[in-house]
Amino acid sequence: MTDLAAFRMNRAPMRAVTGDDERYLRLGDGGPFVAALKELGERRAEGLAADHLGELSPDLAGVLGDGPVGNWFLRVLRELDGWLTERGNAPEPEAFDEYLAKLLTMLLDREIDLDRFTPGEDADAAWDALVDVLCAALLVTSAGRTAQRATRLLAVGGLVAVRLERCGAFESAEEVYELLRHRAPLLPSPPFPGILPDRRVRLVREATVSDLYVVRSEWRCYEAGEIAEITNVLAGEKLEYRRLSIDEHELTELRSEERATVDEQSDELREQTELSEETQRQVQLAVQADGQVTTSGQYGPTQVDTTVGASADFSVSDAVRRATRLARESVHKAVARVENRRRTERTERTLSRTEVTDAHTLDNPGPGHVRGVYRWVDRVDRYQVFRYPDRLQLEFQFPEPGNALRRLLAAPDQATLDDPGDFTVTVEEITRDSWARLAGEHQVLGVVAPQEETVTVSVTLHGDSSTLTKGEGTWSLAPASVNEEIALPPGYQAEHVELELQANPQLGKFVREYTDAGKDGVETIDRFHAIAVTASLAGLTEWDFHGNGIDNTIQADGTQRKQATYAWKLPTGKQQLPRPVRDRLPVTVVAAGAESVTASALVTCRLTEESYQNWRQGVYDLLLAAHQQAVQEYREEQARLALRGAAALRERSPSRHRQMIQEELRRLVIAWLTGESPFKGRPAVRTAGDGHPDEHTDVAASLDAATEIQFLEQAFEWQNLVYVCYPYYWARPAEWDELRVLDAGDPALAQFLRAGSVRVVVPARPSLQEAVEHWLTFRQPWSGGAPPMPDDKAYLSLAQEIRDQLAPPADGEPGESWEVRLPTAFRWLDETAELPHNPRATLGLPPHQPANPICLNGTDHAGRP
Structure with a gap:
């Protein structure tokens, strides 16, 4: 199915497409609905779209659902869609031609030759109707699935159009697949894309469909690396390390x-x-x-x-x-x-003392010296690239991703959170210059930048006069007029207006009064009418213009000094309104004697003080909430440290570390997608502390959260989440000293905990790519509808979901592989006391060896290997 994610023009400015590039599916100008959108503009687009979807013809309702369809072209699209789906959208060209010809012959009741067949007007009308459905569905929040269905049918129709235009069969099944999956439909422009709503979820890069390359790793072996320490024991000396650990417990x-x-x-x-x-x-x-x-x-x-x-x-x-x-x-x-008298008294005191003595066998009673060479242990990991075709990829960049995990794994006798102190920020401190700094200091995500202080709105309005009636003449004309309202941006008020008027005089047969030699008379004359223009903005500012200073109503002929004005430009200059105007700015222009009049208005709007204060208050609320959360986390940590006391850091297995890192990154991704900082999950368990006698499940809260939870867990291929860590210096400078020396036995865990930032790419599940696109725009699960049922191809069974959590998708194509040494915190006592060389050196091999090598063929100065 062609993904809505495949074409960015639905959510971004149109790109120019020229020629006959088959990567793009040209939808044309659409039908009556698109034409109405062009006339209507953005003010009532969504309402018009909803009305259009609610009044679909039976043919369109049938092809979008499961009802009967009378139009032969729509029936072809529906039947062909099912046939292609059964064959994985990649049928053999001969089979495709055979089925299409058979289907057309049956529906049109005549033998069809695909190389000579022309669809005709019925197909054009059906195509325009489908374009109208797609355009309307993209404007209605709850019509995501309708948009998907219309896109699919248009893709199938585009495939048929390519076949008929070529007058020959496709070259291969892969070509059919590419035309169905990778053609980007081009929406009519105008009114698209400007009429589409903005995305609610912003990403580092626009989500696009392309091949996803995932790098997987596994450990292969451990090898001794460089020297970590050398211990010398002289003759007759004994070296002993003693460590005493006392654990005392007393119970009375x-x-x-x-x-x-x-x-x-x-x-x-x-x-x-x-x-x-x-x-x-x-x-x-x-x-x-x-x-x-x-x-x-x-x-x-x-x-x-x-x-x-x-x-x-x-x-x-x-x-x-x-x-x-x-x-x-x-x-x-x-x-x-x-x-009956009973008295029981019990006193128990338990003292556990553990003494650990590390006595390395470096007892040297002999006459010679003893050396112990300790070497670092390197872990060798093997990496391999897997290619997953046609994945909608979402990219994120998270600062300090290991914070929460580092606090969890840190030694519990050392606090990892600083005392947040008192909240001292005031609303007055939040300005255009300070909001970003304050958001960074309080680690608040999702703070919206302030709106610009001034914006300009430019519109062009046009009006015509009524047509003249033919006859002996007329005394007066209906003026050309404009009576419109300019929509102003929310939160702004218009303060200055610059208006430019252009009027064209009316040519016709007019009756004119005149005075000649002291006598008054009336004559009929063919001339251009004089122009008088009156313009008004919101009833606050008015302009009056009279052409060429002529008092008479008709322009004189060419023999006199006064000449007719054929096109009259009237600039008004920048004018300040007597009082600001919000929401809508009425514009009225009346041009007497003009055939038409055009008004170009440039409105300068200033952000209202109310909107600015609302923004400041919103930022203050976010900062306060973040500080309260920090205080709560600090108090919880202090309580945890008081209960647990001193204990050593306990690491887990590398496999468990990978799972913890994946879960932490998933949490960060979901927090970004939901626009929540900090992310608090979807709790649906009420405890005794909430005013209830015992712990219980809140069924209503569980039902509300279930749809969103299942969508965000099923819509992405979490096993294909890939990330790369960036060094500590992208973190807060106050954390540098701790991060740069942080170490762990598992190199991958240490790298994640030290990271100052991490780049993450998450692919959408192929069957739910359109639903993910809908979420990015509207933040609604399941394209604004109900979750898929078991007979829906987007439905994910419990067995499949369990499998996906345990193993990556099976359609990955393996590619190149390599091995890498990773340092660890472990040490190894070498079997010999000899200084080691690197048996796996890869630099300076023949014929590029050094001119005067110090290490000769992996030997030391004595020539020993």
């Missing part, structure tokens, strides 16, 4: 627990009964008896002693008293008391 835990439970219960019952009886008698009797018996005996091992005694005393008197008292008291008391 104290736990105490006490529990007491008391349960007490009391129950009491009291009962008392008392009875008294008293009798008085007069007789008294006393009796007393005593007795006691003692026995002793043994029964087995048991000794038993028994004593029995009795005493009785009875007394009777005249008075007898008897009392009976019964008392019962019951007390029940239960007490349950449980006490």
Whole structure:
């Protein structure tokens, strides 16, 4: 499919194309829509285009979609498009001719000879209608896919036109492919390209379709390089390196627990009964008896002693008293008391001490001296070029690309961010001279330069008079007039106007009054009419001109002193308006007696103070946001350093480094394409800190971000991203000291971290090149429409996307290869103590060797190899 990216005239000034260059597809002047655009200009172009697309005929709607098509030429284009797509746009010439002739014969119901066939007016009308559709679709933001479809059909139609004009078959399938893929359609000019909207994404170079050359690398081996250090151990000396590393960790835990439970219960019952009886008698009797018996005996091992005694005393008197008292008291008391006390105390102290002693075996008990030669280790990488044809390439230039990665990999006990301090910039400090410096100091991308203080608008307006009616004559004429509005640039106001008027007198038969010898009369005369011009700008400034000072309404004939003015130029000079005018400047010119009048206006506009202050405030907001982000990053780093403490730099494998560099460059590219600095991603997870009880996914935010995320990840061949690093001196001078000595075990990583700037080229996926072009112009994913469905050729399956992330595209054509030595930070103890030579020297080989070589054939001064 012919890419919109293939022709820059859609987004840039037209280039002159002469001759019959088949690299360009000439679209012609278009149809009624293009003609209307020329008359309308830029003010209502998008609205007119939208109306045109909404009122397409059934034929055009069918060929752009899947509906029925009645026009035979449009049907040819649709059927041929499908046939070419099935054959990869590269059919054999004989097959192409056979199918095209068969298709035309079927649709036109007559035998067709391609070498003698002429399409006719129906084809011309259909072609102009397609040009109108393309021109309209380029002006409507949401009509990207319509523009793609119209471009494809025009490319197919152009292929048919070339075949019919040649009156002979194509030379090869490759020629058919080139005519379909690489022909740049030339839009009608005017009104294009000036009527097209400006790009929203600016690139280092305009995105163009060409062959992409990717250099891939892999490591091959490691070899000993130059000398890094020489250690000498004298006879009887022992050299020992000792390194002590102490890691101490102490943990103290104290736990105490006490529990007491008391349960007490009391129950009491009291009962008392008392009875008294008293009798008085007069007789008294006393009796007393005593007795006691003692026995002793043994029964087995048991000794038993028994004593029995009795005493009785009875007394009777005249008075007898008897009392009976019964008392019962019951007390029940239960007490349950449980006490549980628990105390746990734990103290743990762990001390880990690690002592590392590097004792190089340089113990020299012998009589001779010992030498150890350490050499740098070089890594040998092999590079190979792969060619990928027909890729839309986007080029970027990023300053200090390794900043974020360097902070991540830097030793955590050393801060990599300086304290941003307080934000002291004021709006008044932001001027035309200082904004670039302030943006650089705060590392803000996307700051727009201020508009020019003054701009000029030049327009030419034309007006005609009504046609004279024939007859005996007429007393008056309809004047030639101009009544238009000059559109002024947004944010500007008109202050000075320079107007030049040109009027052509009217020639006709007029009735004139005259005075001759004191008598008044009327006569009919064929002459040029005198001209009187009145011009007005916004009702503020007016000019009046009367031709040649003639009072009569008709110019005199040639016998008199007054001569007719055939073309009258009236310059007004530069005039200042009494008050500024914004948005539109009305222009009214009335030329009485003129057949036509032309007004050329040069309007000088000055930027309004309101627009300038809005720009300053916008720059201030960007600077403030960048400073707040810097403060946040600095605080996060300080917190991270406080938690992690001192630790050594931990590098990863070279493969992991390459992946990290690729991801970092992808982030920078996406930030550029989205116009965000800094780029904050598309977060759709809400945490407890956002006022929610737990972490959860924001479904609405996920849906909003999904379309953009999938487009930016799928629209480019990220595995074919290529870059080249430029040295540290393109970075900020304050970073030079750190960057120039930065080193790492992986040479590629060290080069990226030291880079002051990096040039990046990213190719678009061939099936989505038009969508990428649409994004560059409007920043809308999927050409302003919905994402492609599985039956769409632009759809990317999950399996294909996984494969593309793991391996480069398969259509790369391998080219030349070479190997390069890259220095590393590793050292190698040479097997011998001999000073090395370079066994792979490539300079000064015969017959260009030095006249007096110092190293003879790779040997030292002693002649040893």
